[in-house]
Amino acid sequence: MKFLKHFVLGLWTIMNSLTAVMGQQDKPNVVLIYVDDLGYGDLGCYGAEKIKTPHLDALASDGIRFTNGHATAATCTPSRYSLMTGNYPFRQSGTGILPGDAKLIIPQDKITLPRVFKQAGYQTAVIGKWHLGLGDQVDKNWNGSIKPGPLEVGYDYSFIFPATADRVPTVFLENHHVLGVDKNDPIVVSYLQKIGHEPTGKEHPELLKMKNSLNHGHDHTIVNGIGRIGWMSGGKEAKWVDEELTLTFADKAIRFIQDHYQQPFFLTYNATEPHVPRMPATIFKGKSGLGYRGDAILQLDYTVGQLVKTLKDNQIYENTIIIFSSDNGPVLDDGYDDGAIAQLNGHNPFGPFSGGKYSAFEAGTRVPFIITWPKIIKKGTTSDALICQVDLLSSFASFLNVKYARGEAIDSENHWKSFMGTDQVGRSYLIKSSGTLSVLKDHYKYIKASKGAKKNNLVNIELGNDDVDQLYDLNVDKGERINIADRHAQKVAELKKILDQELTK
Structure with a gap:
């Protein structure tokens, strides 16, 4: 009788373990591809005729293309803040465009989008642009451990650069540390005054391989032949090369998928395209006929294709939700002479809307918004539902049965049905900060x-x-x-x- 009791107990334990594992495997993986300054009219699936984006068009064909999808703001930091916290950016001070040395603006003690997935048993990672601040103060030691950051707000792994590609420091951070730090060549950063002896774009324009076009502050420290905003000294071995940025981020994202495909994961891939400075890899230069901005969009499209291929190669594409959107609308000349205007060639990044980046008009926040989940979502769907990136947090929390405290993510609404294509209405209204x-x-x-x-x-x-x-x-x-x-x-x-x-x- 005792043997039978132990046998039944053991069998029950095994079955429970198997059920838990199977339950984990049934959870969809989620890949959020969040791009930078891409306009409503920049993709073929949104009407572009002068540029070819076959991989993103295929993604739209595999799921839902939203015509009324929005960021909460027309610039990057506030939109990213809303995506992460589920709150409109006007609810917290200091959510404007951040300098590269800013302190972290995401609360560590409240719910965040990655924390929703972490609480649901997912492995979480962010790769690419960050621009939400690092550390608990502006003055920080770039040569040591830099925290709090992505790991303190819900990610298990991060491989990022601190702000934007046109701001110093132009370095990679893996988790808490800058890659390539040399104690004999320490990194120092300032947004107040020139430091060190590195040439600047203002003093040595003859050293620039990409000239400045506007008074945007892109005439400070030169890195890789491009003037940046802010001053930086040291870190010679740590500085990245613009042409390698996307290929490096893509490689890290692909490796993360390959290492985690047997368990549910949430991957945030923050692409840099088509934000300035637009300096795509050599294989894309001149391919679009629209200047470096168009070439950068081709590079973005190729990268999305590589991520999708990796999902398919590991046989998890059917049960992976891919969300593609942009942090704000487009801008052509944003401080560098890169052919964005001179070689526009009839292309219209703004679609039928007015405004663009920085603007309260629709082109500032109405952006491409595509969701696929081949296992569930009907292919080739177009939805006019009013949706917003701020709602991803609440919607996934509801789907994954994750609870959070009252007073957190107060602007995030559960619109899971809209995201899945079964509701064509979405939000009753949306507030936008631009x-x-x-x-x-x-x-x-x-x-x-x-x-x-x-x-x-x-x-x-x-x-x-x-x-x-x-x-x-x-x-x-x-x-x-x-x-x-x-x-x-x-x-x-x-x-x-x-x-x-x-x-x-």
């Missing part, structure tokens, strides 16, 4: 009155600011050219009330 605030509800867009400049003359983008309230009917005026606020006072009052309520939460 200089001034705006509200998108149904087909109406309200932009709050603002005293800011109406146009960023440096980048030639209309900012959407005006000293009066604006209202647009996007069904008939996608370009936001005809302000109908004075004819629809009731609608203005309705949307204004929504915004006021959100600001008092």
Whole structure:
């Protein structure tokens, strides 16, 4: 009798273990491909005719292409903050575009998107651009352990550069340490004044292989023949080469998939394209006919193809959710003379919308948004549902049965059905932060009155600011050219009330 009891207990334990393992294997892997400054009109599947993006077009054919998908802001740091925290960026100070030496702005003691997956038993990794700050203060030792960072907010592994490619320090960090540090050549970074003896773009323009075009601050320390924002000295062996950036990140992402394909994983791949400085690998230079910006988009498309191939080679593509989107809309000349305007060749990165990066108009935040899950999502779907990147946190938390405290991720809504293509409505409204605030509800867009400049003359983008309230009917005026606020006072009052309520939460 005792033997039978132990036998049954042992069998029950084995079955429970097998059930747990099978349950883990049934969970979909998730790959979030988050790109930088890509416009609504930059992909073939969104109407581009002058540039070929076959791998991204194929991704859209395998799942859902959203026509009304949004970032929360028209610049990178605030959008990334919302993606990570589930909160609109105006809820926390210091979420504007960060310098390369900024301290971490993501709370360590609250729910984050990667922490949702970590709590659900996933292996988590971030590879690529970060731009959310590192450490607990601005002054940090770049030659030692740098934390808190990605590992402290939910990732098990990180391979990143600190901010953007046009800002120092131009180094890779793997987990807490800069790669290639030499104690005899210590790295020092400053955004206040010149340090060290490295040449700058301002003093030595003859050393630049890519000239500056605007007064954006790209005339400080020269790295790889390109002037950057900020000053850096030391770290000769640690500095990366622009042409190798994407290939390095892609290799790390592929290796992570290969090492973790037998267990559920969440991989955030933060691509640098097509953010400046656009200096693609040699094999892509001149291939698009649209200057380096177009070449960078070809490089991005190729990289996505390699990630998909890796998933297929390891037989996990069918049960992997891939989310592709951009942190904000496009900009052509953003500080470097790279042919983005001179070689535009009729290409329209903005699609049917006005504005772009930095702008409250639609091209600033309405971005490509594609989701695939071959096992579940119907192929070749187009959805007009109003969705936002801020909702990924709540939606995946609901799907994975992960709970978090009241008062956390307060702006993230569960729109799992929309993300899966079974709901064509999505959000009832969306608040967007792009200089001034705006509200998108149904087909109406309200932009709050603002005293800011109406146009960023440096980048030639209309900012959407005006000293009066604006209202647009996007069904008939996608370009936001005809302000109908004075004819629809009731609608203005309705949307204004929504915004006021959100600001008092």
